[in-house]
Amino acid sequence: GDSVTQMEGPVTLSEEAFLTINCTYTATGYPSLFWYVQYPGEGLQLLLKATKADDKGSNKGFEATYRKETTSFHLEKGSVQVSDSAVYFCARTEGGSEKLVFGKGMKLTVNP
Amino acid sequence: NAGVMQNPRHLVRRRGQEARLRCSPMKGHSHVYWYRQLPEEGLKFMVYLQKENIIDESGMPKERFSAEFPKEGPSILRIQQVVRGDSAAYFCASSPQGDSTDTQYFGPGTRLTVL
Numbered sequence: 001g002d003s004v005t006q007m008e009g010p011v012t013l014s015e016e017a018f019l020t021i022n023c024t025y026t027a028t029g030y031p032s033l034f035w036y037v038q039y040p041g042e043g044l045q046l047l048l049k050a051t052k053a054d055d056k057g058s059n060k061g062f063e064a065t066y067r068k069e070t071t072s073f074h075l076e077k078g079s080v081q082v083s084d085s086a087v088y089f090c091a092r093t094e095g096g097s098e099k100l101v102f103g104k105g106m107k108l109t110v111n112p
Numbered sequence: 113n114a115g116v117m118q119n120p121r122h123l124v125r126r127r128g129q130e131a132r133l134r135c136s137p138m139k140g141h142s143h144v145y146w147y148r149q150l151p152e153e154g155l156k157f158m159v160y161l162q163k164e165n166i167i168d169e170s171g172m173p174k175e176r177f178s179a180e181f182p183k184e185g186p187s188i189l190r191i192q193q194v195v196r197g198d199s200a201a202y203f204c205a206s207s208p209q210g211d212s213t214d215t216q217y218f219g220p221g222t223r224l225t226v227l
Contacts, residue, residue, distance in 0.1 A: 004154075032213050043116075043203055044155070044218040051213040089154060098207065099145065099168060100216060102154035 006090045006103035013080055013110050021075040021106050023064075023090035031092040033057075033066055033073040034100065038087045047075075047088070080110045114139065116206050116219035117186075124225045131191040131198070133222045137206030144187045145216060146179060149201040161187060194226045 006023040013019060025031065032051045036044040048057030050066035050073065057064050064075045073090060090103040117136040125131050137144050142163055147155040160168040161181035172179065176194075181187040191198055201223045205216035 034215075036218070043118075043220040044205075046215050046217070049215060091155075094157075097160075097168065098143070098211065098214065098216075099157040099160055099171075100147075100155070100205075101157070102147075104152075104154040 004090050004092055004101050004103040006088075007106050008104055009106040009108065011106060011108050013108065015082055015110055015112050016079045017110075019075070019077040019080045019084075019108070021088055021090075021108075023073045023075065023103060025071050025073065025090075025092050027071065027092065030068070031094070033064070034091040035062070035064055035073070035075050036089045036091060036102075038089065038105070040086070044089065080108075082110050082112055084108060085110045116204055116217050118202075118204050118219035118222050120222060121220060122223050122225070124227065125194050126227050127195055128193050131194050131224055133189040133191075133202050133204075133224070135187040135189070135204030135206075135219060137187070137204075138208075138217055141206035141208050141217070143207045143209065143214075144181050145205045145207075146187075146189050147203045147205065149203060149221070151200070155203060158189075191224075194224075196226045199224055199226045 034049045035047040037047045048059045050057045053068035055066045062077045087105045087107045089105045091100045144161045146158040149155045157171040159179045176192045178190045201221045203221045205218045207214040
């Protein structure tokens, strides 16, 4: 069935370290892909998205490229900050519908 | 422009009571989605509604759970006769058109605790 698999963590990094969070999906058709971030005690905020193959989403120094050939949407940031500490969720639309299928989330802690 | 509003933010109920969770979408959005987040889990889709219509309720438990989005007022997720397993964070999201490329904007969630 349709699913999203992502690194689960938790992961602890030092400030200015490089970040990669892997995300792969199974799909029929061509879903839209999203990264959402959840700060402690808050709801989810959209970080970036891509709606077709080879699209690159970017925001706040984060980037992810929609790779159809590897069915992946890995999130990267070259230099993390303490304020990036949060839980990161990869998500996709399901089939041709609007509902989102989420990965389990990865908790990131960035230490000064 | 206010974001998605949910209330209450925290709700405590005893087993057997009813829980009513409210969601006001962003202004101009007519599509509402409800998701449930169990501890240490990702979000799971529950139901998708437009004004006065349930479009997709494939993620709703068959019993005790219902949802509505009336012509006027917020969307309501109702859980009757709550059990401890219903303890979770319930998130509402809204989008303007319900298109698969749309961004869904999430509210802060309601954290339900069943004693």
